[in-house]
Amino acid sequence: MTYEFLVASSIGVLVAGGIYLALRARTFQVVLGLTLISYAVNLFLFASGRLVLNRPPIWDKSVADYTDPLPQALVLTAIVITFGMTAFVVIVALRSFLETGSDHVDGDAVPTDGAEETGE
């Protein structure tokens, strides 16, 4: 039971942090938030095949119980896609900052010297 509790609560904390950061105004925080959300989603997908300890995913003569191999394949696909997309959003955010002089997600011009507190 503790194992399930640990996985479930870590997914919950990651999602909560991710949503908070994704709602912030600046692109860097939003990217971090999206990364946290994607970690949580990957953990969640991994757990969707039920949590099984010390069991192989591949057929073996000497083993009777297995862990579900499909979620692991799905997670691999999801990791590759979200990793690529995170890299892409970083580049787009950077280009947007360099071209518009603003690192706000809504693209409004704001002073970017850090003189004032942001995200209020």
Add this chain to the structure above:
Amino acid sequence: MTFADHLPILPIAIPALAAPLTLLLMRRHPGWAVGVGFASCAAMLVCALTLLVQANGGVITAYALGDWPAPFGIVLVADRLAAIMLALTATLALIALLHAVITGIDRKGWHFHPLFQFQLMGLNGAFLTGDLFNLFVFFEVLLIASYGLMLHGQGAARLKAGVQYVVVNLVGSALFLIALGLLYALTGTLNMADMGLRVAEIAPEDQGLLRIAALLLASVFALKAAVVPLHLWLVRTYDAATPAVAGLFAIMTKVGVYALIRVVPQVFGEGAGAAAWAPAPFLWPAALVTAAVGFAGVFTARTLSEQAAYAIIGSTGTLLIAVAGWQEATLAAALFYLVHSTLAGAALFLVADVVSWRRAGAADNCASGPDFSGRQGVGLLFMAAAIATIGLPPLSGFIGKLLILSSATALPQWGWAWSWTWAVILGTTLIAVIGFARAGSAIFWKVSEGAATTPPTSRADYAAPVIALLLLAALAVGAGPATAYAGAAAAQVLDPAASVRAVLGGDAA
């Protein structure tokens, strides 16, 4: 296996091969790259039309990738609905590509043609796949390509809108994955046909989770379809995108609508317990508000391309009003209107581009500017595109809206609700008429003082929008066979047992 047996994979394989080819050719032989792009789109159209004819007999073709049997491997399913969407995609792609090449915007960067082909590969794959996780993968393919296409041509406005577009869709993808994880945990399968069978056997204590999964999945599709309140990303994105690209994007919201039409009856149909038709009660009011917000935006928009973007939202709303009936008649009307509204939306974006091309400094702002060459011709073109989008006779939008209105009255379970449908559809039509008339008279009727802009050398850029409008006229003329086909497609979609038989074999159903 003969060559014809491999037909369902071709709409995915052709652009997958054409994309790297155009990438290699673009730098040294750009002319060849353009040729490969056109050849690929034409080949896709031929495949789609063949599938359209093949599916007409009511046959559902299941194509097992790698010949792995159905619930374990990934299957492609080519039925009437998929064939309609494929044919529409290929037609729209040819029109958008033609406009891009004629206006020369495909030369503004090296990667327009490869991205365009990958976009088509994602679209075709999403329309063909019978596997829910594979649907996610093809959604990602088409989204990744669309990010690149949307940013094509660069510029501050595009990058600003691009950041929002990418972030919104990344969140959407995360939700999609959560819904998939829930569904896999509950049913142990990702094959749509198989999942439709397994949801009936879910234990009572898990019914709540199934309902959550159904609603999450529906919200993701609603995000793609830009249903209010998830529509805010669309206008800025489409307005900022290159017009030829925005024309192609007219089908992107329809991917969301398609996914709803495909997944809800198949997986969350009658047998799904607590999740049976779970998204339906939310869809109808949301669709009404979407239509109202979209056409109100047409009224308030400041530029023609912004107006076209709002028209896309409005027509998607109108489309979803019909889909939300989940009856054969309403779904048939929806499919007819889907084909129409995609082409009409694309035509409007292309006309907006033709206008801004000629007006130079005044661009496509809805305000009077100096006289410009081809004012009458472009004005007529705009009027035709506006008539198509609004849904006035003689173009096919009129027939589409008529079908939706008449099918809404026949719904037994809606009772008095059809009057809301009538009020919203007719009301938004009126608002759209006024909005387009105002924009048209400001741009084409009034001429402010000032030197006329220099005339462009040719009228070649009329070609793409004219082709789109001619196709709409053809759709109006051929409305009889088209509605019959749409009706048969709707019946096929609402009969999940048929696709279960085709995908899993005769004994499973």
